[in-house]
Amino acid sequence: MRELTPMKSFFGLVWDDLKRLFRYRIIYFVLALTFLFGMSMIFFPGFATNFLYISLFILPVIIFSISLFIEREEGTVSHLISPSTPTLSVVATKIVSATIVELIPFAGFVIGSLLRRDAFSNDIDVNYFLLFLAYVLGVVLHIVVGISLSIIAKSSRILSLSYLAYIVVFSISPILYSNGIIPEGFQYWLIVSPAFLSGVLIDTILSQALAPEIWLLILSVVLQIGYTVLLVWVVIVPYFKQFILYTDRLPQK
Secondary structure (H helix, E strand, C coil): CCCCCHHHHHHHHHHHHHHHHHHCCHHHHHHHHHHHHHHHHHHCHHHHHHHHHHHHHHHHHHHHHHHHHHHHHHCCCHHHCCCCCCHHHHHHHHHHHHHHHHHHHHHHHHHHHHHCCCCCCCCCCCCHHHHHHHHHHHHHHHHHHHHHHHHHHCCHHHHHHHHHHHHHHHHHHHHHHHCCCCCHHHHHHHCCCHHHHHHHHHHHHHCCCCCCCHHHHHHHHHHHHHHHHHHHHHHHHHHHHHHHHCHHHCCCC
16 A cells, blocks of 8 residues: 655645534535625625625634634544644644635635625725735634634633634724724734734725835734744644643543
């Protein structure tokens, strides 16, 4: 029997992870939410960018960390954890599979915007390639944030509180800022928010009327990459295996 190459093994793990997300009804949930948001976007054009914000800022943080909790409880990922298995390999498969699922809302946004060309107030010609790159960058960061919150929280109750704090402090405020509810001067305080950094790029691509300073655009890219690397290096790599194996070591009743 031929041994699988590392690349084939990696994509095999990604495929297995996608099948688990399907079994946990995560993909159904994302499809249903995309359909509802897409219909809202078509009939209520002003909702267009908010659809993208929710898909980018909130969905990756919540649903994929929940799926990680389910996998830990069911022990469906613990067999991958061994001294010879690099943590980054396991985490990379989860990030890639989650990113693939998160492309469903992006596709829904693109289809909705093409069906409703006046979805943006200035009716600009959107560069969907740049939008795709900005979206993927933000999605990867927020998936990493979700995994990190799961590891830090350890219990489902603390995780729920972590969601609430993250959404209120780091997700809602950038959405309010983008909709003009928070004054522009607050952008200097909001750079600590991953959602704000993603929103800067998204807003710039979707609205030619917005012209942020070049330093803010560069900072948005650099900090998103920096936050991703920092969380992976400081939180995920040292503690991921311990988090996954934690419930397996609990005494059985």
